[in-house]
Amino acid sequence: MSKNPETLSCGRTLDQLSDYLDAxxxxADPYIDTCAECQAALHALEQLNALTSELVDQDSREQSEADADWLGSIFSNIAFEARSGRSIPIDPVLPEAAGPGDELSQTEGAVISLIRAAGDELDNAMIGRCRLEGDVTEPGAEIRVDIRVTALWGAPLQRLAKELRRKIYAALALHTQLTISxxxxxxxxxxxAEELGDDNQ
Incomplete structure (x- = not known):
């Protein structure tokens, strides 16, 4: 798989993380194993590896270039989204959960990782670009989730989109305080996807 030397804000590159997975x-690298950005990127790379291992190898140069473009866009999005991004304020559920002057928050990157994890539960889809549209820094502001998906051949697309939307809604409702419009x-x-035992087609 070709690699894109995108760099996370922590200084690690996707090349380094890909090599770490391959090994x-x-x-063990204590920094990578405890860095939230690295862990988010590793998780996305693992899903990408699982998906691409199931794809049919194409011999034509045109198809190879198309695959390279697709993989390149996925790598760029993984690096972009793994960065911390905007800080999303959280109101403590219990007053004693925060001390005087404390401000609780979660990062935009963490929320996007949550969305990707929900998508990982589907075997026939890979989330590419994922963005939170709206002012996540403003409590109660309406937010739209915008995602681009690659589906495996033969997947019922309407059912796939419906199930993915349901899983994302549930994950965000459970783990965030965002108002999802x-x-x-x-x-x-x-x-x-590769059809086992069908090599002659």
Whole structure:
């Protein structure tokens, strides 16, 4: 798989993280293992590896270039989203949860990782671009989730979008205080999965 040397704000690159995965996370790197940005990127890279391992190898130069463009866009989005991004304020559920003057928050990158994790539960889809549209720094502001999805060939697209939307809504309701006004899902690509035992086609 070609790699894009995108750099996270912590200084690690996707090349380094990809190599770390290829080595089975050995020898252990204490920084990578405790860095939230690295962990978010590693999680996305693992899903990308799982998906691309199922895709059919194409011999044509045109298809290879298309695959390279697709993978490049995925890598760029992984690096962009793993960065911390905006700080999203959180009101403590219990007054004693925060001390005087404390301000609780979660990062935009953490929320996007949460959305990706919800998408990981579906075997026939890969979330590419994912953005939170709206002012997440303003408590109660309406936020729309905008995602681009690659689906595997043969997946029922309407059912896929409906199930993905349901999982994302549930995850955001459970783990964030964002006011989600809508989730926009665009299926922008379909990749053919390998059909085992059908090599002659």
């Amino acid at each position: 089975g996370r050995q020898p 809508g989730i926009d899902i665009a299926i922008i690509d379909i990749q053919r």
